[in-house]
Amino acid sequence: MASYDALFEPFKLTDEVTLPNRLVIAPMTTWSGNLNGTVSDQELAYYKRRAALAGLFISGCIAVSPTGLAFDHQFIAYDDAVLPRLKRLAEAMKSGGSKAILQIQHGGSEAEPKFVLFNQTLSASAVPSFSNPEVIPEEMTEEQIETVVHEFGIAARQAIRAGFDGVEIHGANHYLIQQFVSAYFNRRTDKWGGPLENRLRFSFAVLDEVQSVVRKYADKSFIVGYRFSPEEVHRDSGYTVEDTTHLVDGLIDRGVNYVHVSQNNIQSVPTGQKGNNETIVHLLADHIGKRVPLIAVGGIHQPEEAAAGLRDGADLVALGREAIMEPDWTAKVRAGETGSIRVTLDPGSQNELVVPDRLWKIITQRNGWFPVD
Numbered sequence: 001m002a003s004y005d006a007l008f009e010p011f012k013l014t015d016e017v018t019l020p021n022r023l024v025i026a027p028m029t030t031w032s033g034n035l036n037g038t039v040s041d042q043e044l045a046y047y048k049r050r051a052a053l054a055g056l057f058i059s060g061c062i063a064v065s066p067t068g069l070a071f072d073h074q075f076i077a078y079d080d081a082v083l084p085r086l087k088r089l090a091e092a093m094k095s096g097g098s099k100a101i102l103q104i105q106h107g108g109s110e111a112e113p114k115f116v117l118f119n120q121t122l123s124a125s126a127v128p129s130f131s132n133p134e135v136i137p138e139e140m141t142e143e144q145i146e147t148v149v150h151e152f153g154i155a156a157r158q159a160i161r162a163g164f165d166g167v168e169i170h171g172a173n174h175y176l177i178q179q180f181v182s183a184y185f186n187r188r189t190d191k192w193g194g195p196l197e198n199r200l201r202f203s204f205a206v207l208d209e210v211q212s213v214v215r216k217y218a219d220k221s222f223i224v225g226y227r228f229s230p231e232e233v234h235r236d237s238g239y240t241v242e243d244t245t246h247l248v249d250g251l252i253d254r255g256v257n258y259v260h261v262s263q264n265n266i267q268s269v270p271t272g273q274k275g276n277n278e279t280i281v282h283l284l285a286d287h288i289g290k291r292v293p294l295i296a297v298g299g300i301h302q303p304e305e306a307a308a309g310l311r312d313g314a315d316l317v318a319l320g321r322e323a324i325m326e327p328d329w330t331a332k333v334r335a336g337e338t339g340s341i342r343v344t345l346d347p348g349s350q351n352e353l354v355v356p357d358r359l360w361k362i363i364t365q366r367n368g369w370f371p372v373d
């Protein structure tokens, strides 16, 4: 029987924080908050059921601004009234020994016009949304940029007040921060657009703001991570993995505590790469050279796939869909019961898996996303 001891080695994330193992729960939106933007009871139960899976547990993304709501029933950070239930979320996520990280997000042009303030979405430039080209955002003014940067700081402050161990800045998956990095979505000619150096300015401004809040209100153990998509393959003018290495260097120079590369397949190689077929994870790990921990994710179902991610250079590996389908994943791997790991969704298992109604509906109905029995 194979041993997966490597997954269960402790890992020193920062000078102050050592994680008990190499496993992470990837951030996953639940579409299940209460209508006033608070965390619902169904969400608390869902997170609690998964609290013993990993050393680092990242929440679904919370909206930092009324201008940035991206999901129906998304939970919000910008109102003090949400704090008591946010505290309960932190408690639920920490109840199995994980560090709890709140992922903070602004949807930008990917936000839903019908959910945001004045029904007008914002972005770096007035370029139609990636997922819904009928939605045309308004180009942000300097004032609006400053406000959103400040709102990321407020969200970090809320995370501290609620008792989270850290925040993850959501710079991936086509949302506002990535829209600034992308030369396709960012057509600005001021200091926030143009050459890569300018397009990265917003990412760094958000990190600087979050860190200044953390220095002021949290102790040294508070974690600040950053998630990015490593390349933009959907447009001719998309940014590349090489561009991303500059983002990563800037984040490291500013003292980020970890970086998290968002992918659907942990083994992906850069688009159009010819030659030695090194994975994006491997290239990034090589470039980073252990200056900061790297989290990798994408398509991990069996422990061997997780262990392979570590061998490829990742310091930590994250489970997304698998953590929904198999809340006992880690216990089964530890017990050597890998044959019984569930890798598909049984439509009759919602209660047993403790999945909120709205999340369950979405994942069982959206074709090709989750393998449904």
Ligand SMILES: Cc1cc2nc3c(=O)[nH]c(=O)nc-3n(C[C@H](O)[C@H](O)[C@H](O)COP(=O)(O)O)c2cc1C
Residues within 6 Å of the ligand: 026, 027, 028, 029, 030, 059, 060, 061, 103, 170, 172, 173, 227, 262, 263, 264, 265, 297, 298, 299, 300, 318, 319, 320, 321, 322, 363
């Ligand atoms: C239901 C669901 C919700 C997601 N929500 C988020 C999110 O809030 N923030 C984020 O950065 N990624 C989100 N993702 C992407 C995952 O974090 C992960 O990168 C992706 O699912 C690939 O990993 P997997 O193959 O292990 O599922 C979501 C994925 C799923 C399945």
